[in-house]
Amino acid sequence: MVRFVEVTKVFPNGYIGLEDVSFTVEPGELVYITGESGAGKTTLMRLLIREIRPTQGDIYLGEQRLADLTSRHIPYHRRRVGVIFQDYQLIPDRTIFENAALILEVSGVSNAQIKQRVADVLELVGLPDKGQLFPVQLSGGELQRAAIARALVTAPEVLFADEPTGNLDPETSIGIMGLLKKIQEFGTTVLVATHDPGIMARYPARYLHIQQGRIVDDSGASKKSPAAEKENQEEDNSSDQPESEQQAAKAKKKKDKK
Amino acid sequence: MSAFKQALRSIRRSPYQALAAILVLFLTFFIGYSLLLFLLGSAKVLQYFETRPQVTGFFSQDTKLEDLQKLQATLQAEPYVQNVELITQQKALEIYQTQTANDPMLQELVTADILPPSLEVSTATIDDLAKVAETMKTMEGIDEVVYQQDVIDNLRYWTTTLRQIGFSVLGVFLFTSLLIIILITSMRIASKRYEIKVMRLVGATQWYVMRPFLIEGMLYGAIGASISWGVVYVVLLYATPAIQSFFGEIQLLPVPPEMMFALLGVGVASAVFLGFLAGLMSTRRLFRV
Numbered sequence: 001m002v003r004f005v006e007v008t009k010v011f012p013n014g015y016i017g018l019e020d021v022s023f024t025v026e027p028g029e030l031v032y033i034t035g036e037s038g039a040g041k042t043t044l045m046r047l048l049i050r051e052i053r054p055t056q057g058d059i060y061l062g063e064q065r066l067a068d069l070t071s072r073h074i075p076y077h078r079r080r081v082g083v084i085f086q087d088y089q090l091i092p093d094r095t096i097f098e099n100a101a102l103i104l105e106v107s108g109v110s111n112a113q114i115k116q117r118v119a120d121v122l123e124l125v126g127l128p129d130k131g132q133l134f135p136v137q138l139s140g141g142e143l144q145r146a147a148i149a150r151a152l153v154t155a156p157e158v159l160f161a162d163e164p165t166g167n168l169d170p171e172t173s174i175g176i177m178g179l180l181k182k183i184q185e186f187g188t189t190v191l192v193a194t195h196d197p198g199i200m201a202r203y204p205a206r207y208l209h210i211q212q213g214r215i216v217d218d219s220g221a222s223k224k225s226p227a228a229e230k231e232n233q234e235e236d237n238s239s240d241q242p243e244s245e246q247q248a249a250k251a252k253k254k255k256d257k258k
Numbered sequence: 259m260s261a262f263k264q265a266l267r268s269i270r271r272s273p274y275q276a277l278a279a280i281l282v283l284f285l286t287f288f289i290g291y292s293l294l295l296f297l298l299g300s301a302k303v304l305q306y307f308e309t310r311p312q313v314t315g316f317f318s319q320d321t322k323l324e325d326l327q328k329l330q331a332t333l334q335a336e337p338y339v340q341n342v343e344l345i346t347q348q349k350a351l352e353i354y355q356t357q358t359a360n361d362p363m364l365q366e367l368v369t370a371d372i373l374p375p376s377l378e379v380s381t382a383t384i385d386d387l388a389k390v391a392e393t394m395k396t397m398e399g400i401d402e403v404v405y406q407q408d409v410i411d412n413l414r415y416w417t418t419t420l421r422q423i424g425f426s427v428l429g430v431f432l433f434t435s436l437l438i439i440i441l442i443t444s445m446r447i448a449s450k451r452y453e454i455k456v457m458r459l460v461g462a463t464q465w466y467v468m469r470p471f472l473i474e475g476m477l478y479g480a481i482g483a484s485i486s487w488g489v490v491y492v493v494l495l496y497a498t499p500a501i502q503s504f505f506g507e508i509q510l511l512p513v514p515p516e517m518m519f520a521l522l523g524v525g526v527a528s529a530v531f532l533g534f535l536a537g538l539m540s541t542r543r544l545f546r547v
Contacts, residue, residue: 075462075463078461079460085459093453
């Protein structure tokens with residue numbers, strides 16, 4: 001479904017965004033793209049939506065080789081890939097409904113269909129009554145949900161979430177990741193760029209670890225990230241203990257953290 | 259949100275920019291409509307002079323009618339002559355009496371005997387006037403040849419000069435209008451840079467992004483040209499009596515309403531095209547990557 005073949009991206013100033021990156025993501029798969037800030041996660045997303053071109057290598061979405069896309073075809077390609085941007089990229093003077101409706105308008109969908117589909121997707125992301133509000137009136141978690149709604153409204157083949165929980169508290173992060181997991185279970189291929197081990201532990205899946213533009217670890221579909229493994233291990237250990245011991249362990253852990 | 263609604267919203271949000279664009283288009287098309295009406299009027303005036311007897315040959319009073327009729331036939335046979343009218347002494351008296359109808363004393367003093375018979379000749383083109391005049395000067399019994407070459411030459415000169423000045427001023431204003439709409443549209447684009455970026459990232463086509471800006475430019479054109487047409491029409495109606503009395507028997511006014519509406523159509527279409535062109539030129543820069 002998504003295939004990167006020996007992709008290298010060198011920016012005009014000489015900075016290497018990605019180097020010799022190859023991987024394949026199967027349809028309906030959930031994959032985490034992990035790595036520190038500046039490792040190349042966002043570059044990967046920008047390459048996938050053809051915002052930038054690779055310096056070397058090829059990228060495929062299905063059978064489509066992105067290098068073959070003419071500038072006229074790029075908008076149509078972008079509608080196949082839903083992107084949840086790190087900074088949401090919602091238009092401030094449009095309501096949440098209008099923001100979510102934007103891609104449908106762009107695609108020439110009828111007004112009646114837009115109303116129905118946007119209402120459905122706002123319901124799905126848990127914002128059924130926020131459609132008439134402007135982005136400035138929403139909390140961080142709600143903005144993230146609105147961004148997800150906009151990315152989902154065309155039912156894209158691939159959803160790329162760039163640091164979807166980066167600005168959120170742990171509870172909201174889990175809620176957002178739960179939503180992305182649900183979307184993946186509906187059959188959408190979901191790529192999540194993150195460096196939050198908490199959500200990876202909660203929703204284990206394959207991960208690609210990027211370091212300085214290179215993939216240094218591809219866990220495969222069944223393997224979890226080391227951080228997630230560790231966190232899960234702790235949870236498993238504590239679940240074997242009696243309830244009182246569990247509470248004591250939790251309290252001790254809290255105390256240690258302090 | 260439709261592109262038309264977006265364009266209207268953009269105009270509503272920055273009314274002074276919109277006003278500047280509409281005002282400059284108003285001035286441009288005010289000059290344009292005035293120039294067109296002037297050209298139509300001057301063409302009519304020239305046509306009037308060109309189709310009236312332009313060469314008049316006055317003969318001595320004792321010239322016989324048969325001789326005059328022969329000369330008339332001779333002139334009429336020339337290919338460049340359109341019409342030759344014989345004004346006998348009696349007919350000259352009738353004309354004189356009509357022109358002096360308000361002054362009976364003058365009428366009493368003049369009889370047919372003292373008025374010379376004449377031939378009034380009109381040609382197909384004004385360039386043939388000199389030929390006719392030369393021919394008439396050699397005719398037997400001719401006293402004097404009068405023709406309006408100088409009047410027409412002067413009229414032509416002024417019409418041509420005013421036409422050139424008018425078109426130059428119109429050209430400058432059209433160019434200014436184009437630049438102002440480009441400037442305003444570019445300002446709009448700059449203020450919507452973020453929105454445009456988001457639209458492109460989520461898959462908006464070039465045409466979708468450009469549409470509201472093009473419509474906005476076209477709206478400026480349509481509004482500016484319509485208002486200037488209305489003002490020109492009102493001024494023309496108001497000035498009709500004065501203009502008509504100045505030109506006397508040359509029937510210039512009133513301009514038929516269908517012609518005015520045709521002018522409106524041409525003006526609005528040109529202004530819409532101008533707005534579209536300006537919008538296109540400013541938005542094209544967006545997509546140069």
